Amino acid sequence: MKEFEYTILDKEGIHARPAGVLVKTASMFGSKITAENKGREVDMKGIFGVMSLAAKYGEKITVRAEGSDEDEAIEEIKRVLKENL
């Protein structure tokens, strides 16, 4: 299992558009991928889950991936987070 932390830098937090981008990205990988905010962990492949994180500006989320392509998944999600949030 791999994990990393990321601080949301977008003023609006994870709103609908970036949530969609994150779900699309996570769905490209076979690994189980989750995100956690304030003790709540959700499946990153579902939009309702990611949106319900309600992660705001300045908050830290933890992304975890477990599976055969976890390394690639972590790298790609990191990149997408930096680009969008």
Added chain:
Amino acid sequence: MIAKNGKGVFGGVALGTIKVFSDRGKVEKRFVNDISGEVQRFKDATDKAVKQLEGLYEKTKSQVGKDEAEIFEIHKMMTTDNDFQAAVENKIKMGINAEAAVFETGEDFYNRFKSLNDAYMSQRAVDVKDISQRLIKILSGEAEEMSARGEKYIIAASDLTPSQTMRLDRESIAGFVTEHGSENSHTTILARMMNIPAIIGVKGIADDIYDGKTAAIDGSSGTLYIEPNETTLKRLEDKRKKFEDERELLQKFKGRETVTKDGKKIMLYANISNMTDIDMVLANDAEGIGLFRSEFIFLESQTYPTEEEQFRVYKKAVEKMRGRRVIIRTLDIGADKQVDYFDIPKEENPALGYRAIRICLDRPYIFKTQLRAILRASAYGNAALMFPMICTVEELKKAKEILNEAKKELEEEGVPFSKGIEVGIMIETPAAALISDSLAGECDFFSIGTNDLTQYTMAVDRQNNRVMESFDIRNEAVLRLIKMTAENGHKEGIWVGICGELGADTSLTADFISWGIDELSVSPVWILELRKNILEISAK
């Protein structure tokens, strides 16, 4: 064929399928025995919904833009979301029909979003409603989502509220037919704005029995033909062609400057009540936006739109207009435009009640948020501000005080905005017209709102069909107030415009210009006709 008569409020001919517009309540709950069959039915509906959403995404992307299309992609993800799908299936497995299972799951998710302590997310709750409605419609075999196949619809309703009209997919609407409504109601204004025929006062048309039937509208005679016969179709087709040829002729007035024969330049602007209207503004070559009805942002929303959300809309508008003036009218709700989350108690006389600037001054936090958003957008183009429903100099001063606070805050935060942003007011109450000499010293321009000015001058409710005869927008009293406002404005050296429907009345254009009116702001469809007229008259 059945022919029904009403009052045509906008000319032209349209053909389409009738869509009876009604807000749906709860769905029927049944117990089912064939559970796996019911699950399959839900899965098929999901596939169909995905196809519809993909169609809508592509269509919106090509016709409006990628940003606007994204919502359909989000809806697709929501529809196929594992949590959502599993929740519906679990309900079906307890033995209830798919429609009810989707409805109940939709409500659960809706409430879950609503309870998130986050203004933005709680707003997304409405998307959940949308996707479950789509699934329920498919499951119950109702007409497919409008426009998914490029079909044209004639919307039939009792009367359309502004918030309903905002939610309509404009591309797929051929015309409107309503039972109620007046010449000045929102259905009418929207029809003019969209350049499509509309008939009001058609008895019994909002009945489900008409849903799905083909129909033709003749806007000039005010007749609706249900399942029209060949002869009628042929006659209407000729009529339509003639109407369009006339519009075609006007195209040569595009790109020309709007000046009178003796050289007075008139600012010819357009009124808009939606972002997609901007395309109409540009297509008809308006020189600016004279009335940006900002309340649409509030009507479309489920909760107070944030500063950031508003800023994005205003910024986009000024950018799209590329340096042409965009006059943003601050929030004008109350009266006939009600927004649930403002929680305004029912009033006996809403038109004389808590509305527009009165709400803004009473709830300065809402007002300031909007002012900050407009100020920030002013750094990206030519934005101007306009306050509605001003009656006294004190109100204007108070509004400007809040504006100055907003400016000061932005300055301290180092956020850019146009320091010299113009501030104008609507003249739409007799009080404002009568003291326009005093008001003129406190602002940069006047814009006369003729509908409300007529309503308040003539003491006639513009929503009330029974007194429609007395709603005389060309009454001498109204015209005198307009003239007086123009004179008082000019004495103080500020410009004066008209942004109400009356501005488009070409029988009055010569009078307006001789009184010194500097700007006319009308629905985009009238721009070219009005320009043609102005080119033919003399200011003196």
